[in-house]
Amino acid sequence: MKTATALPAARSRTPLSVPAFRRFGLASLVSATGSAMAPLALAYSVIGQGSGAGTLGLVLALNTVPTILFLLVGGVLADRLSRSRLLFLGNLLAAAAQGTLAATVGTGRATTTSIALCGLVSGVAVAFIQPATQGALAQIVPPEHLQRANAWLRLPTNAVKVAGPVIGGLVVAARGPAWALAWDALTFAAAALLLLGLRLDAPPSVGSALSSLREGWTGFWSRTWLWTYTAAGTVLVAAWLAGFQLLGPLVAARHYDGARGWGLVQAAFAGGLLAGTLVCLRWKPRRLLAVAVAAGFTLMLPLVAMGTGLPLPAVLSAALLAGIGLDISIVAWATAFQQHVPAPEQGRMGAFNNVGERLAIPLGYLLTALAARMWDTRTVLLACAALIAAAVVLNLCVPEVYRVNRRQLDDY
Template sequence: MKSTAGMQPPRLAPLRIQAFRRYGLANLVSATGSAMAPLALAYSVIGQGAGAGSLGLVLALNAVPTILFLLAGGVLADRLSRSRMLFLGNLLAAAAQGVLAATVGSGLATTASIALCGLVSGIAVAFIQPAAQGAVGQLVPPVHLQQANALLRLPGNAVRVAGPVAGGLVVAAYGPAWALAWDALTFAAAALLLLGLRLDAPPAVGGALSALREGWAGFRSRTWLWTYTAAGTVLVAAWLAGFQLLGPLVAARFYGGARGWGLVQASFAGGLLAGTLVCLRWRPRRLLAVAVAGGAALVLPLTALGTGLPLPVVLLSAVLAGVGLDITIVAWTTAFQQHVPAAEQGRMSAFNGVGERLAIPLGYLLTALAARVWDTRTVLLACAALIAAAVALNLCVPDVYRVNRRPGHY
């Protein structure tokens, strides 16, 4: 049998499929707004004179509804049309961001109102993510899954390079409301594009509760899946608490505020783009091991910020983190799609998503409290240490090295 390493894949083959092109365009349009949204949200809170506590509350309330509704989204993604779920999820996100932009722009926004809009956005994510995970397998042949996953991320990551810089300039010049309004508009445009995507509903067997129980049994039976999820519980919480919560606060104090933080985010996005280009050419056999190891790169920017290194060093560390993270995402998504049956992907994705998000609200709140007791940079270094430990422990799991690329798959 020939090794896949010696074969030259048709890297652009998924683009020949009209439905895939529509799906990719919807992702690209949405990404142009999402690239500005985190910075705009952070400075909506900071602009009120609030600190780590208020921002931590807002980010936590954005994560909680996703955790609560994600299992429902996973069951529905294995029973209903995934394209319809994607349409409704994007429409709900557009409404939430539109209301948020209006309240921030009118000067009526409070921490509570910002958090409430974030809560609605979190519900939207709970229905978008499981449907999106299973939709790709319905759009392209199995042999082209990695190419499809990389191509979907390529334009979005390209937008994210300029998006944070543009967002920083917009926020600095006109305020965060304009960036949030653009995010709402792009969600609405993506919803309209997805409305024309017709994906058949997976065959449903039994009731919803029965499907949930079967999904849990399938999740527990895959050691590689639940151990990756358990490591992700720590890694994702530590990364988001460090980068999204403390990052803007450190930038506001030491790196020039919104403009400086926009450069950091743009550098991170540039790394994501570079990682996607790597994934279009590199086809590692040990997909899951590569996915786990790539997460270690997230330690770099947190360490650079935590040790007070100069901005150019912080930017370089953000680039390297982006490269590692994108390789992780593409390798993980491809391994998941190749080793989980299509009819179970919504539920398995939901259990994985719940596990990875479970500690996020607590992580935000604990980090915000810790930042009141210890120096912010010390807390950033603690987040970096947690990520390093999670990656090291996950690499000790033997099943990580058994979930490899299927023969003949690109």
């Protein structure tokens, strides 16, 4: 049975005046308090067993593979079923995976295999959460408030991310990674309970799931700006995550005081995300997609800083600027996507976009891990930075990028 839609009949003055948006935002905030600590805790769970770049790359790759395999399924379901129910189930599954991981790490029974298996389950959960999240916001708030809603949604979660990595670094250093992983599991469970009360209509659907998937691919390929952005993102995201998430903790362990230093780098990056959100609350660029693409340049800065051996304050400054650019890019992209893709198609279009951007991540992790065996880590970091720059420049050469602009209904 379909539930009542959360979109109010009367236009609200701000996204915060919509009760469903407040619940949605609170669930994101609660989950973010755990997710801010999880990457550092996962990395040092692996490093604590005496493993290096190769093993960490394998674990991170196995976390991504199931997301790629199930994203299209999640996208089709997000355009056929209640997105709020999918969000509830996805968060519940993630809570179970992180709870199991925390228990095995805390009892000393964790192995590379058990960590990877928990990552597999977490990856499946993400595959159902992500497409539903992209389409849910358009059902919750009026279209003229989309950019502000995207920014407000990110503001508190980014604020949490500022302190989260620092606290996570201290917790990992003092008590071990299991405590941070347990908190992550608890926050996923709390978010699931909040989302259980968010009742959204199932989007109208016609035909079989397979026909929906075929129609989705046709719609995706017909939008040149969408598939070229996805192709560039495949390179950019892989290079960023391989350089920052994979090699970053290893460089910090050798040159920047280990977990504490890496926690500060992540906190600086999160501070940049917060600053970028504040910019997006005030700045409403007309060329949404061009801004989203160009802001990706900033992601190369911390990789260059670490790759050239700059001191920790310089790395922190570079991470701050990268965070500002990334958040501007995310909000601009989300608003462009929500304005230029019809709501009933957003689950599938978002899934194709995410599959494309995630597809190169396992290969990127593995190739980076192999490259780190042949070349020094800092050389590999500089190579990742060069790939980011190339992806952005090539994407800016696509004419359609400059045609996906802000629609007048969002001028408020």
